[in-house]
Amino acid sequence: MSTIQFRLNGAATAVDVDPGQTLLDVLRGRLGVTGAHFGCGAGECGACLVMVNDRAITSCDMPMWSVADRDVVTVEGLGTAGRPHALQRAFISEQAIQCGYCVSGILISAAALLKRNPSPTETEVRAALDRNLCRCGSHTRMVRAVLRAAAELAAS
Numbered sequence: 001m002s003t004i005q006f007r008l009n010g011a012a013t014a015v016d017v018d019p020g021q022t023l024l025d026v027l028r029g030r031l032g033v034t035g036a037h038f039g040c041g042a043g044e045c046g047a048c049l050v051m052v053n054d055r056a057i058t059s060c061d062m063p064m065w066s067v068a069d070r071d072v073v074t075v076e077g078l079g080t081a082g083r084p085h086a087l088q089r090a091f092i093s094e095q096a097i098q099c100g101y102c103v104s105g106i107l108i109s110a111a112a113l114l115k116r117n118p119s120p121t122e123t124e125v126r127a128a129l130d131r132n133l134c135r136c137g138s139h140t141r142m143v144r145a146v147l148r149a150a151a152e153l154a155a156s
Contacts, residue, residue, distance in 0.1 A: 004067055006031065007074040019065035026064065027075065086149040086156075087111060094145040110146045119150060 001016045008031060017026050052062075052073055067073060087110055106129055113120055113128040120128070125146045129139070 002069050005070065005072045017064045021064045023062045086152040090145040090149040094141045106142055114150055119154060122147060
């Protein structure tokens with residue numbers, strides 16, 4: 001067993017985890033996280049920001065053996081089922097989620113970009129997303145979705 005320090009939507013807790021478990025196993029089984037926390041199936045759609053110490057990760061199937069004792073795992077939901085985040089709404093509106101392969105990395109990159117720069121240019125959005133894109137053909141829709149979300153957040 002390893003002890004992992006979790007911060008889940010701002011609440012801190014220490015959890016003993018089996019190294020063979022995945023992050024999704026821990027979120028669902030040990031912490032009781034459901035879709036209501038993140039507006040998804042508890043991490044399956046990538047609509048959350050997951051950090052290990054200060055390093056962003058993009059997959060809810062991260063094995064717990066890859067996180068050493070006393071590391072801090074931070075999971076922030078972008079929105080909930082009742083109040084989705086502007087990024088989630090924009091990605092759905094732009095039909096930007098195609099194959100699902102790169103969505104997790106894209107949403108994390110987009111959320112991080114909007115935290116750093118609430119009014120990015122199209123060039124800045126493309127640069128931020130390029131690292132995580134596969135070749136599913138929805139690159140332009142994803143860029144439009146992030147720009148739409150930035151505009152919505154700026155107007156609110």
